[in-house]
Amino acid sequence: MTSKIYEMIRLLSVAVFMILIAGAGDAQSEQPWPSFQGPHGSGATTEKIPRSLSEENIVWEKELPGRGLSTPVIHSNKVFLTCSSGPEQNRLRVLCLDAIDGQLLWERQFWATGRTVCHEKTSVAAPTPCTDGRRIYAIFSSNDLVCLDFEGNLIWLRGITADYPNVSNSLGMSSSLVVTNGVVVAQVENDSESYVIGIDATTGMNVWKIGREKAANWTSPLILNPGVVELQSKSGIDAINVSDGNVLWQYDAGASTIPSSCRMGNILFVPSKGLTALAYDPKGQKRPEQLWQSSRLSPGTPSPVVNGETVFTISRGDVLTAGNIESGDRRWQLRLKGPFSATPVVSGNTLLAVSETGFVQSIHFDDEQGEVTGSLNLEDQVLASPAAASGGIFLRSNSRLWKLADVNQ
Amino acid sequence: MRSRSFFRCILVYTVLLGAGNAPAETLNMNLNTLQSVGKEGFGNSAATVAWQEVAACNAGSIPTILSSIDGNSPLSANWIRAAVDAIASRHKTLPLNDLEVFLADVQHDPRARRLAWELIQDRAPNRAEKIIRGMLDDPSVELRYDAIDRLIRKADREKGSPAATELLREALSAARDVSQVKKITSDLQKIGDKIDLQQHFGFLSSWYVVGPFDNSGGHGFTKVYPPEQSVDIQATYDGKDGPVSWHQFLTADPYGMVDINKAIPGPGDGLKEVVAYAFTTITFPAEQVAEVRLGCKNAWKIWVNGSLLFERDEYHRGMRIDQYQLPLKLKKGSNALLLKLCQDGQTKDWTKQWQFQLRLCDATGTAILAVDRRQTPLQEEAEATHGELLAP
Numbered sequence: 001m002t003s004k005i006y007e008m009i010r011l012l013s014v015a016v017f018m019i020l021i022a023g024a025g026d027a028q029s030e031q032p033w034p035s036f037q038g039p040h041g042s043g044a045t046t047e048k049i050p051r052s053l054s055e056e057n058i059v060w061e062k063e064l065p066g067r068g069l070s071t072p073v074i075h076s077n078k079v080f081l082t083c084s085s086g087p088e089q090n091r092l093r094v095l096c097l098d099a100i101d102g103q104l105l106w107e108r109q110f111w112a113t114g115r116t117v118c119h120e121k122t123s124v125a126a127p128t129p130c131t132d133g134r135r136i137y138a139i140f141s142s143n144d145l146v147c148l149d150f151e152g153n154l155i156w157l158r159g160i161t162a163d164y165p166n167v168s169n170s171l172g173m174s175s176s177l178v179v180t181n182g183v184v185v186a187q188v189e190n191d192s193e194s195y196v197i198g199i200d201a202t203t204g205m206n207v208w209k210i211g212r213e214k215a216a217n218w219t220s221p222l223i224l225n226p227g228v229v230e231l232q233s234k235s236g237i238d239a240i241n242v243s244d245g246n247v248l249w250q251y252d253a254g255a256s257t258i259p260s261s262c263r264m265g266n267i268l269f270v271p272s273k274g275l276t277a278l279a280y281d282p283k284g285q286k287r288p289e290q291l292w293q294s295s296r297l298s299p300g301t302p303s304p305v306v307n308g309e310t311v312f313t314i315s316r317g318d319v320l321t322a323g324n325i326e327s328g329d330r331r332w333q334l335r336l337k338g339p340f341s342a343t344p345v346v347s348g349n350t351l352l353a354v355s356e357t358g359f360v361q362s363i364h365f366d367d368e369q370g371e372v373t374g375s376l377n378l379e380d381q382v383l384a385s386p387a388a389a390s391g392g393i394f395l396r397s398n399s400r401l402w403k404l405a406d407v408n409q
Numbered sequence: 410m411r412s413r414s415f416f417r418c419i420l421v422y423t424v425l426l427g428a429g430n431a432p433a434e435t436l437n438m439n440l441n442t443l444q445s446v447g448k449e450g451f452g453n454s455a456a457t458v459a460w461q462e463v464a465a466c467n468a469g470s471i472p473t474i475l476s477s478i479d480g481n482s483p484l485s486a487n488w489i490r491a492a493v494d495a496i497a498s499r500h501k502t503l504p505l506n507d508l509e510v511f512l513a514d515v516q517h518d519p520r521a522r523r524l525a526w527e528l529i530q531d532r533a534p535n536r537a538e539k540i541i542r543g544m545l546d547d548p549s550v551e552l553r554y555d556a557i558d559r560l561i562r563k564a565d566r567e568k569g570s571p572a573a574t575e576l577l578r579e580a581l582s583a584a585r586d587v588s589q590v591k592k593i594t595s596d597l598q599k600i601g602d603k604i605d606l607q608q609h610f611g612f613l614s615s616w617y618v619v620g621p622f623d624n625s626g627g628h629g630f631t632k633v634y635p636p637e638q639s640v641d642i643q644a645t646y647d648g649k650d651g652p653v654s655w656h657q658f659l660t661a662d663p664y665g666m667v668d669i670n671k672a673i674p675g676p677g678d679g680l681k682e683v684v685a686y687a688f689t690t691i692t693f694p695a696e697q698v699a700e701v702r703l704g705c706k707n708a709w710k711i712w713v714n715g716s717l718l719f720e721r722d723e724y725h726r727g728m729r730i731d732q733y734q735l736p737l738k739l740k741k742g743s744n745a746l747l748l749k750l751c752q753d754g755q756t757k758d759w760t761k762q763w764q765f766q767l768r769l770c771d772a773t774g775t776a777i778l779a780v781d782r783r784q785t786p787l788q789e790e791a792e793a794t795h796g797e798l799l800a801p
Contacts, residue, residue, distance in 0.1 A: 110490065153460070156457060162448060
């Protein structure tokens with residue numbers, strides 16, 4: 001083949017590839033689970049959570065090639081998952097599985113370019129990836145950030161610790177990613193060098209970079225509205241415009257550095273002085289109004305979730321508390337079998353919580369009370385929060401991924 | 410959806426027909442693009458296109474593509490390895506002979522060679538198993554790890570026999586991974602072997618320490634105290650609570666732990682909101698490339714021959730051997746190492762620790778021992794230096 005013909009074919013390949021990239025973002029009829037707290041930042045799903053649980057609810061389970069605490073991300077019936085393996089967890093893995101049958105569709109591996117030291121309970125694959133429906137964006141505790149399309153083609157790479165050598169946390173980093181309006185927001189905050197970086201989703205280049213307080217922070221950003229992202233830290237909350245990184249409003253009464261905020265409509269539920277509800281302006285042009293503050297709704301490690309008129313928290317003492325989102329009044333409490341690291345998922349009048357020992361509990365509730373109606377022991381340590389899409393609930397441990405579903409539907 | 414499938418078919422067809430047989434100069438051009446990526450996403454846009462073409466190559470190109478990792482940045486290595494992953498996932502048959510030749514050449518990048526071995530392992534596990542047997546001293550940390558792991562498992566199967574002891578001794582001399590060394594050492598010590606772990610890893614055990622200086626509010630981290638300007642072992646400085654002088658401090662800890670709370674004992678749980686310095690010299694007959702590997706859970710700075718190598722302002726988040734791996738060039742003759750070690754004001758039990766462990770090694774973790782290295786101290790010898798003044 002002559003070089004000229006080859007060059008023509010090469011250009012055609014590139015052109016077709018660019019067309020496919022441009023057209024790959026068709027809306028899906030199924031609701032995805034695109035990031036840590038689901039499609040609306042609430043931890044709520046329209047997927048049905050089984051009220052009773054048994055091994056029959058396990059649609060499939062899959063052995064994983066590495067450790068991880070990240071939540072699976074689901075889109076277009078594909079499950080995207082990160083793992084880390086090797087003696088020092090230096091091998092970073094991004095897996096894509098068929099959400100229907102659990103078949104591995106592809107895997108890409110990378111070498112960690114940043115430090116992989118972390119507490120033995122966590123792992124290098126702690127932060128949850130995100131997707132905009134066209135590409136998957138995955139970050140690891142080593143601050144390696146990769147962008148792949150849904151077929152596993154590498155779009156771009158970043159080594160954030162290579163860029164900024166003191167961005168690391170010796171206990172491990174865990175802030176998950178969000179993507180909105182074509183900007184990936186990476187919150188990389190620690191004691192020695194802290195930033196929030198807005199990264200062009202197409203090229204992987206910085207759009208902006210904000211210097212942040214030098215303080216360890218394991219919370220994740222949250223999309224408030226398209227183009228507006230909330231950042232939580234020990235100082236409080238900053239809402240930023242992702243086009244330029246400018247701060248739109250602040251809440252400066254402090255906040256937790258472990259559980260993250262969640263939202264319902266234009267109300268933000270912040271782990272601050274227990275739990276604080278803030279009504280915010282969708283355009284970010286006014287300071288938020290504090291609706292209530294409740295020490296009775298103080299979350300432990302799991303983040304709060306909200307559905308309908310009720311916000312839920314799991315305390316350090318493993319007590320699930322339901323609160324009225326308008327008043328903050330406690331509706332009911334229920335002691336669960338813990339301890340918990342994973343954030344629960346809620347659907348309709350059922351909430352699913354999984355303990356660190358892999359004990360899955362299904363809680364049916366109304367305004368007056370909650371009751372454990374089903375349980376299932378996965379007999380494995382589960383620290384990762386569940387995801388819900390493609391007809392099921394997805395749970396992962398350091399060694400396995402399960403899909404649970406309501407067998408009666 | 411139908412039109413997307415059509416385009417996808419065209420893409421696959423053109424890619425397989427065209428780019429799969431890419432001329433060498435085109436492949437080289439694309440690999441150059443992947444090698445050129447830099448910090449903050451520099452070169453990403455061009456790399457995205459180049460990656461597609463490299464990933465579309467035939468399996469026969471894999472050794473060439475792997476060799477392009479040699480001498481290039483970790484970031485570009487990730488671009489290139491992802492392309493190899495993509496090629497390998499499309500082809501059932503890989504050029505195993507060529508991969509084995511690539512693997513045998515230790516001049517190639519250790520990570521690329523490891524990937525070559527994993528491809529062989531995936532397609533021909535028995536062949537990979539035979540290869541790994543001879544990789545005890547391999548420059549690839551991962552290949553070496555698996556070769557040693559095989560020996561450890563064999564020794565476990567023959568536990569208690571003279572053959573098992575010999576296997577463990579052979580494994581120890583090659584082992585660089587801390588968890589493997591701990592496991593082997595534990596087994597050998599049970600049968601009476603004496604193992605000098607400080608020497609095995611290259612930990613530095615002999616230091617001069619001075620302090621405390623003030624670190625109220627964490628401000629001592631940036632404050633320049635006299636040892637940062639020049640080190641005079643005979644000098645006396647104004648410290649936080651009065652005059653301070655250099656102490657000699659030896660550690661007998663097998664993993665070279667230097668406990669500043671023992672070097673500068675304080676009341677109760679030890680000193681708080683303080684700074685100390687540790688200094689030592691190491692002599693080499695020729696210039697050489699090395700790594701300083703440091704474990705420390707307190708804020709620290711390190712200078713080598715008067716130049717700041719790295720600094721980190723983090724307290725009590727965690728510590729492990731080789732936590733920080735800092736490449737450097739050592740000069741011929743005497744080299745001076747100065748550490749600044751800060752302790753903050755936290756009062757919880759787990760914030761009492763004020764310590765570090767530092768070793769010199771090459772990229773595989775093999776110890777680099779100075780010609781003037783002091784023999785590993787005995788426990789009594791080390792304890793005699795705890796908290797004692799060198800000279801008035």
